[in-house]
Amino acid sequence: MDVIIIGAGAAGLMAAKQLSDAGLKVCVLEARERVGGRICPFMKSEGGAEFIHGKLAVTLNLLKEAGIEKQELTGEMKQFIKGKWSRETEFFQHAGTVIEKLKEIKEDISLATFLNTYFAEEQQQEIRSALTSYVEGYYSGEISRASAKSFLKELLSEDEQQYRPVDGYGNMIEWLANYSKKAGTIFKLSTIVKEIRWRKGEAEVVDEANQVYLADKVIITVPLGVWNANEKAKGAIIYKPALTLKTQAASEMGFGSAMKILLKFEESFYKEGFLKKHGEADFSKLHMALTDQPIPTWWTQHPNDSSVLTGWLSGPGAVEIKNEDDEAVLLKSLHSLSWIFDIDLGQLKKNLEWWKVFNWTTDPFTLGSYSYSTLQTASARRLLMEPVEDTLFFAGEAVYEGPEMGTVEAALTSGRDVAATIVIKKGSRDNEVG
Ligand SMILES: Cc1cc2nc3c(=O)[nH]c(=O)nc-3n(C[C@H](O)[C@H](O)[C@H](O)COP(=O)(O)OP(=O)(O)OC[C@H]3O[C@@H](n4cnc5c(N)ncnc54)[C@H](O)[C@@H]3O)c2cc1C
Incomplete structure (x- = not known):
């Protein structure tokens, strides 16, 4: 050979x-x-990689060669923090302030040191938790090890438009x-x-x-x-x-840690139910919800007509519960959804068609998420x-x-x-x- x-x-x-x-x-x-x-495709959803994070030449050329179309991600990003929904338009709250400060750094430091040096005041707690959640959520890493300079470089090169391969x-x-x-x-x-x-x-x-x-x-x-x-x-x-x-x-x-939870419901309860209860809030175009719940990040398959919701927990949070059994993770997920969408837990359970937990941190041939x-x-x-x-x-x-x-x-x-x-x-x- x-x-x-x-x-x-x-x-x-x-x-x-x-x-x-x-x-x-x-x-x-x-x-x-x-x-x-x-x-790792699963029931027309993804247990592992799902998105194409921008106009990425090698991936898009390969899809073209294979005759596979890409689909643009559309829809709204919302936040649910301290019981309140709001529209999120930045990478994370106060991203502008953080980016300006990051640009001033001469020597590379960890993001934890960065926060402790420049945002240590009590009233800056919101900035600290917003950046920490973002790094843990998106990079699946730990702020005590993550490089501040690399983080800035990645943020600045981030392409707003994201895609999925069709199917x-x-x-x-x-x-x-x-x-x-x-x-x-x-x-x-x-x-x-x-x-x-x-x-x-x-x-x-x-x-x-x-x-x-x-x-x-x-x-x-x-x-x-x-x-x-x-x-x-x-x-x-x-x-x-x-x-x-x-x-x-x-x-x-x-090398980070991540857990992905797929929940398939009989219907997209959050669209109808929420509209009725909260009058003006419109969740029909919901793409992603960033929350302060035990399973903090949720996304839909928007613009596709699918009633699968994907839960995401990464970074130290995923390490913390890596040895919990799948049923316990399911229950945490349902509790999170019940609180976020103000919907009865029993009703959610009744509406659930199937579910699957992908715990990559304990998967023996990965033992983590990505670098x-x-x-x-x-x-x-x-x-x-x-x-x-x-x-x-x-x-x-x-x-x-x-x-x-x-x-x-x-x-x-x-x-x-x-x-x-x-x-x-x-x-x-x-x-x-x-
Ligand atoms: C939950 C999750 C979500 C992600 N989401 C995205 C996303 O939306 N977009 C994106 O671009 N990327 C995403 N990623 C990252 C992306 O999946 C990876 O970067 C990419 O798939 C890695 O490919 P690879 O070939 O380097 O490694 P792998 O796909 O891990 O391939 C390595 C292979 O080696 C095999 N192997 C391991 N040990 C042995 C052994 N001893 N003998 C034989 N074989 C072995 C493994 O089984 C595996 O098949 C995500 C990753 C995870 C975990």
């Missing part, structure tokens, strides 16, 4: 497409019984996998890699059943959570010889990206230098780029031999 790819998420599948296009013999080893990784990311993943299969790539699902024994120019990849796979090169795309897991963890990979510096680098990068920038990320990432002896290569959303860290775009780009590095090197070696 020319190349073994570990992981059939967006990065692994994109690398497989590029390598098989170049005529290389490729085998993808994937721990789960499905492809997609953190792209979800699932079709893109299926198309990618089929593309490589047709070009000869072998997929081995339910194959948990445990060990990689390597030396320059060859590697033995060993799975849980002690099956050994041989290749000239290996691309490793496992998430940072798996890199950081202890050796005995289900998805952990042991490298022989060890990759001590890489493991250290992975631990210095931020965010710490003070060490830039240097650690450079170290993690660097191929080892032209034999081990690294890809995945975290192993990407650009403004879209932590996204499908980042994963696809890293997969494409690592494959290009391998193809270019092979080309120049073939020329030398020729």
Whole structure:
């Protein structure tokens, strides 16, 4: 085999497409019984990635190539804080003030230090909690580790317009996998890699059943959570010889936590019910609700006609309840909705058709959500990206230098780029031999 790819998420599948296009013999080893990784379609909804955060070239070009349309996100963002609804138009309350202050920083500091330095007054509590909730909610990270400078850069490059692939990311993943299969790539699902024994120019990849796979090169795309897991963890990979510096680098990068809760109701109760009770409030175009409830963020499928509500808890909050069983999380979700929409809990339960909790923090092949920038990320990432002896290569959303860290775009780009590095090197070696 020319190349073994570990992981059939967006990065692994994109690398497989590029390598098989170049005529290389490729085998993808994937721990789960499905492809997609953190792209995880469920009942016409998404348990993992869902949105395209702007006009992102690699994702949009791939969708075009696959003949998949994108849909613009429309609708209203509302806030429900201290029992009151309001319309939210900024990233978060007081975002303008925070951005101006962030621009004044010379040396990078954590966002926690930033808040303690510039917004420490008692009357600035609202600013502190607004920024904290935003970082925990959107980046799924911790303010004590998140880099203030990177946060500012990301905020300023944020594209207001967001999209979804029509019918979800699932079709893109299926198309990618089929593309490589047709070009000869072998997929081995339910194959948990445990060990990689390597030396320059060859590697033995060993799975849980002690099956050994041989290749000239290996691309490793496992998430940072798996890199950081202890050796005995289900998805952990042991490298022989060890990759001590890489493991250290992975631990210095931020990797958040998230829980996504899908609730399908018989009808979109919040539209009708709320209108009746609250007269002027119009929830017919509700896209997202940011609240101060235990499950704080909720979104609809607007503009699609769907009665699925998605609950979102991330950052330290998701860590706190990561070991609660799904029923307990469901109950928290229903209580939150009951309070937000002022609707009877019993009525909500009666109206519920199905539900599903996606607890990514305990998922053994993710152990978190997606990466965010710490003070060490830039240097650690450079170290993690660097191929080892032209034999081990690294890809995945975290192993990407650009403004879209932590996204499908980042994963696809890293997969494409690592494959290009391998193809270019092979080309120049073939020329030398020729
Ligand atoms: C809840 C949630 C919501 C998100 N929402 C969005 C969004 O709206 N928009 C967006 O752009 N991004 C979103 N993201 C981020 C996005 O999903 C990821 O950045 C992207 O899918 C990562 O792709 P990847 O290939 O790098 O990693 P993964 O998709 O995690 O792929 C890695 C693969 O490696 C496999 N693996 C792990 N260990 C082993 C092992 N030992 N042996 C074999 N295989 C192994 C895993 O099973 C997995 O399939 C979200 C992520 C989460 C968790």
